[in-house]
Amino acid sequence: MKSEKAKVKTAFKNTITRRFSLLILAVCLVAPFSVAFSQTVKVEPKVVVAPLKQKTKIERKSVRRSIGTETSAEKSIAVDAKVNVSLCVREGILKINGWERNEIRAFVVGGSEVGFKVQQKNKQNDKAVWVMVTGSDPAKNKTVNSEECLSGEEIELDVPRGAAVNVKSRTSETTIQAVRRAVVKNIGGDISLNNIEQGINAATYQGDVTVENSGGAITLESANGNIVAFDIAPSEIGDIFKAKTNSGAISLQRIEHRQAEINSNSGSIKFAGEFQNGGQYNFGTQVGTISLAIPEKSSCKINALYGYGKFNSELKLAIITEDESSKAQRLVATIGGGDANVNLTTYSGAILIRKQ
Template sequence: MLNLLALPLAVAAVYLQGSDTSIAVSPGARLEFSRYRGDISIGTWDRNEVRVAGAGGAREGWDIRVSGSTVVIGSGSGRGSRSPRGYSVTVPAWMDLRLVGMSGDVTVEGSEGRIEVETFQGDIVVTGGRDVSLRTASGDIRLAGARGRVVLATVSGDVEVSGAEGTIEAQAVSGDIRLRGIRSEDVVATTVSGDIEYSGSLVRGGRYRFSAHSGDITVRVPAGAGLVVDVSTFSGGFESEYPVALAPGGGRGRRFTFTLGDGGARLELESFSGDIRLIKP
């Protein structure tokens, strides 16, 4: 059964059990999940409606609350209900999304809105979005095609970003970071135990900072790129497929600085016990 609810900008609460539900929304509305256990898959369409479907049998339900322009969805708490094993949600592409206190995998496809996801456990996979913040204590993060400010963090897991445009900040405690096809003037990536790979723009006036305590750093440098490169390593090695000439006084122990081309961008590379490589595309 499909329930279609047209909800005004007022406080409302709806409990629905074992049903697909559609809610009419207006531009500027936001969707929130909070403190939920289970997998969530969010897709987009061109309708100004939010459609919710729970995975599992007819005894499963969910709560839907609307406050102002915010739609809040959570596990059902009514009589005879039990928490769904997962949700399939379809939202307008423009809709902002906020999912916090989650435990389970989260997938978002085709979003053009702001996205914030925080999970205790589970992988996060997002395609699209603007001003995206993805954080998990235990799980991998994969992001493609985002724009604006991007902040990604995992304690135990890998981070992979492709085709993103904007300011990028990626952090892992135990995991690799792979940044590919990036268009940015400001990129920061740090990991304690893992490797870092970067391929993307290195533009004049840009700053790119990569740090791995126990892991390798590999940067693909386009032909003709202008860089001032700062390298710091304790017990690792350094390799470059481009000729390197140290500036006077530029090399001290395992710290040194050199320039490629016109030196228009700044590239800072630091690894305590891993190798650092500059390679050609």
């Protein structure tokens, strides 16, 4: 009987111990999760509130502080005739104008301060050859970021005619005229360039690009806007003219470059002018129309690929090869002596050649 009691006792002990240990295990398993869950719930609103807004607030504060009570800011600096001017613009209407003086004058209305940061000087005359125009005055505010972008309702810059201008901007209508070279990149806003002598590189992701009466190597890009260029000539042999847009139209008149690459995805291309002897011209669209208005006495070799599109010419063509049987139609023909090479490629757009 004693042994039986002992057995029962042992069995009871074992059962209790096992159950107790299982209970501890369960509690231990649940406890960390409940703690973590409670922490997560507490923290969650902080995620939504986002310090990014705080960052923006801080930036604005600093800008407002720098503005103060002034409504405009103006500053000038003596520079070399062939100075490089760099600036970035957060917002505002930007106008850059070339003048005869060897100095830069910056004028901002209703916006940031103006400052110059000389990056490099000419060793011979000790004049600045590379200047950054900033949205803060390093002389006044040494703590503020010296590379702060300009912002304001209107931003005007007068620079020497021989200046090369490099502009980056977020949202601005940019107009540059009468300078040696211009490089402009806009996220949004139109770009208008006039009388740029030795080259342009202009790109905007939402807006139009207009160039007139300019020369040099030209590269024009727009994601959604139109590109218009007229009276353009190379400044050196080998300068290339490039224009590219995704969904905008490209309109070109009197382009004197011997090499041109013009592309639009869904927009149309219109070219009016002469093809230079020995020139190489590439026009391409995906669905847009390629329309060439050229003199009757033009001399070029046309190599047209028009997929599902169509080809039509008002000028007399001396056909070399024509393949209309396949789904990638091809036509090779000459107009006049065939001096310039003109490649026209479209997937389903039309190719039209008209008399000018």
